[in-house]
Amino acid sequence: MSGWWCSCILTLTCLSAVVESNSAQVDSAPPSKIAIVGAGIGGTATAHFLRQHFGPEVRIDVYEKATVGGRLATVTVNHQEYESGGSIIHSLNLHMQDFVKQLGLKYRKSVAGKTAVFNGEEFILEETDWYLLDLFRLWWRYGFSFIRLQMWVEEVMEKFMRIYKYQAHGYAFSSVEELLQSLGGSAFINMTRRSVSESLLELGVSQRFIDEVVAGVMRVNYGQSVSIPAFVGAVSLAGAQANLWAVEGGNKLVCSGLLNAAKANLIKAKVTTISPQAAGDAFQYRLSYSPVDEKGTEEGAAAAAELYDIVVVATPLQVNGTGLSFEGFDPPLPEIGGSYHHTVASIVHGYLNCSYFGFADPKLFPFASVLTTDTPGLFFNSAASICPVNISAAFRRKQPQEAAVWKVFSQQPLDKKELKKLFKSYYSVQATDWQAYPQYGTAPGLPPLLLHDGLYYLNGVEWAASAMEMSAMAAKNIALLAYHRWNRQLEMIDQKDLVHKIKTEL
Ligand SMILES: Cc1cc2nc3c(=O)[nH]c(=O)nc-3n(C[C@H](O)[C@H](O)[C@H](O)COP(=O)(O)OP(=O)(O)OC[C@H]3O[C@@H](n4cnc5c(N)ncnc54)[C@H](O)[C@@H]3O)c2cc1C
Incomplete structure (x- = not known):
């Protein structure tokens, strides 16, 4: 077991260079603005990985309605x-x-x-x-x-x-099912x-x-x-x-550290609605938000809105008090069930x-x-x-x-x-x-990670298992998924037989 672990650390360190060089080969212009809703470990790790993949030019805004760290407190x-x-x-x-x-x-x-x-x-x-x-x-x-x-x-x-x-080689998955299937076949999905x-x-x-x-x-x-x-x-x-x-x-120090390292802007506000806006053959997303004060209460300041190329929702949608709704999607986004x-x-x-x-x-x-x-x-x-x-x-x-x-x-x-x-x-x-x-058993299945063209949902992964590392792993997956979808590198998404493919790539 410890041998496996060492080789994984080595792989993780050495192969991040592979992914960075993959990123460097892409010609398309990066998105100009990305928003993340939630500054828990999931949202802050997403900011970190998005910065790694999309480079220094992209503006990354992280919205937090309460405290950086979320469930790490x-x-x-x-x-x-x-x-x-x-x-x-x-x-x-x-x-x-x-x-x-x-x-x-x-x-x-x-x-x-x-x-x-x-x-x-x-x-x-x-x-x-x-x-x-x-x-x-x-x-x-x-x-x-x-x-x-x-x-x-x-x-x-x-x-x-x-x-x-898989992640060190730059592969991403468009759903929790695809991810689990690739790790442990149908046995993992059955689990x-x-x-x-x-x-x-x-x-x-x-x-x-x-x-x-x-x-x-x-x-x-x-x-x-x-x-x-x-x-x-x-x-x-x-x-x-x-x-x-x-x-x-x-543990919450990791969240504030990742935000700083990613040079992301922390916006102390509660995101209230997300709506799509057609932009040529793609979409942008309008985020409406109400600023909050240090205690997390909504200030007198007027609600505002901002337009983004990519949005990552990094907070559970089933939690009471999230106060987030999706408007103007046609067809409407799928209901995310469960409690x-x-x-x-x-x-x-x-x-x-x-x-x-x-x-x-x-x-x-x-x-x-x-x-x-x-x-x-x-x-x-x-x-x-x-x-x-x-x-x-x-x-x-x-x-x-x-x-x-x-x-x-x-x-x-x-x-x-x-x-x-x-x-x-x-x-x-x-x-x-x-x-x-x-509350396991209250949702009909595993929630989607991809809600719309450029709209992602990190906490779907919690329905496989909820843990800091699961959110961090999902953050890396979503950063890779967003990056490959933006650059139309579809061969890097949902590849089959990765265990074998990676062996032959090395
Ligand atoms: C009591 C307890 C014990 C646990 N023990 C462990 C453990 O020992 N080990 C382990 O690995 N995991 C443990 N976990 C699980 C782990 O804490 C979570 O899986 C992980 O922290 C989830 O991180 P996240 O970023 O995905 O979500 P969160 O930490 O919930 O972050 C979401 C953030 O989004 C913000 N937000 C919500 N709505 C909005 C909005 N509309 N606008 C702006 N911001 C918004 C929230 O304020 C929050 O800060 C435990 C959890 C709890 C509660």
């Missing part, structure tokens, strides 16, 4: 910042790694801590200090389920990593249609392992059950492996109530992270003692009897009674009610 407790949204990054997320390197940011390694699974009454699985003992216990309780699961996740990841080679539990059962993973371990991982990462599709399930399980990291100072799942992230500074978990003496409570099973009536999905975004060399986790900062994920805001159950006492609670990720 921090809250402050006792003068220290903590991640309240997207927090962990897998070691094989090569776009995120590349951004951190290019922007001169630093990695923040996760600090070790033990995990246990709670079923509402007791811990049913507890990590110890001894790796071999943990393996033996897993085998004793679940047979070879965990090895089967591990092999499955690695196989999915190995195929997923083909995307880095977006059947549940993770069904797929794992078929592999011989036991129902008990699915209920006690896999469910806990789905609940902490996506707030949903083991009925979520297998593809996002595999991404979720990859996020439970070792070798996770985050960005020192906060987003609410996850409440409560950052609590206080003393964990260890006796709720069956530990009368808090000094003996050894866990930094508690996962939960899908038990009716259980009011939280997970609770974890978290580290600030800046970790000094002297940093150590708090002892269980000390006040610490905990992140609790739940479906609903925690009420006073629930907080009292989980915490003996607390100094502060800061809750963010996220429209966090798709």
Whole structure:
């Protein structure tokens, strides 16, 4: 696995030259203005890649109605910042790694801590200090389920990593289905249609392992059950492996860094409508927007409009409050169905109530992270003692009897009674009610990436799986897609049999 990873990094670095030289061969004039709606990791990475492909002359405007970073955000407790949204990054997320390197940011390694699974009454699985003992216990309780699961996740990841080679060679995909088909054939597409539990059962993973371990991982990462599709399930399980990291100072620094590096203009405004306007045999798009102030409230300033050659929508269209509509399209754009799942992230500074978990003496409570099973009536999905975004060399986790900062994920805001159950006492609670990720199973299929001639939709990819790297990967794909469509290089889009083609190209 590590060999594959190294070769992917090498390929990514060496072959970006191939794509740049491809770009240089094109004669057609670049577009003059491009707009991106949303300055989360998806929108800012799109600005970065569009700049790479279209060159320095193009004006790139990024509209943001709230805060740069979007679902990458921090809250402050006792003068220290903590991640309240997207927090962990897998070691094989090569776009995120590349951004951190290019922007001169630093990695923040996760600090070790033990995990246990709670079923509402007791811990049913507890990590110890001894790796071999943990393996033996897993085998004793679940047979070879965990090895089967591990092999499955690695196989999915190995195929997923083909995307880095395809993109380094400049290939783009016009839909999520084409992209998945190219990475893992029809098996990958089927993985977006059947549940993770069904797929794992078929592999011989036991129902008990699915209920006690896999469910806990789905609940902490996506707030949903083991009925979520297998593809996002595999991404979720990859996020439970070792070798996770985050960005020192906060993951959102990647977004502001990419915006600066791309020399994009940040426009603090809410885009309200997008309408097409015929321009010869092509289209331009009129964006109407209302400026917002620092707090994200719409200022008294008059609404304005601007015309663009290319527009990328980098925010989920199913989220309430986006306030974006498409007008004047004939035929009308397809309805984007489905809804987003609410996850409440409560950052609590206080003393964990260890006796709720069956530990009368808090000094003996050894866990930094508690996962939960899908038990009716259980009011939280997970609770974890978290580290600030800046970790000094002297940093150590708090002892269980000390006040610490905990992140609790739940479906609903925690009420006073629930907080009292989980915490003996607390100094502060800061809750963010996220429209966090798709409510899988509520959309009829995978949304389109291409909405109209020069109008693209990045967040369609979240319906395969929602994660920072997925948005970054989709950003690169959309930049390539827009570039090739603009220059009519259609042979670079939706090519079949890329695994073989790329081998023979090298
Ligand atoms: C609680 C939580 C935990 C998570 N944990 C992880 C994790 O550990 N690892 C991981 O990889 N991923 C995680 N994720 C998922 C990850 O955060 C998202 O997939 C990713 O940040 C999405 O980025 P985006 O740019 O596509 O969308 P967003 O970050 O949502 O960005 C969209 C932006 O568009 C703006 N916008 C919306 N409408 C308009 C408009 N009309 N005009 C102008 N601007 C507009 C919004 O204000 C927003 O800033 C988590 C998410 C949540 C909520």
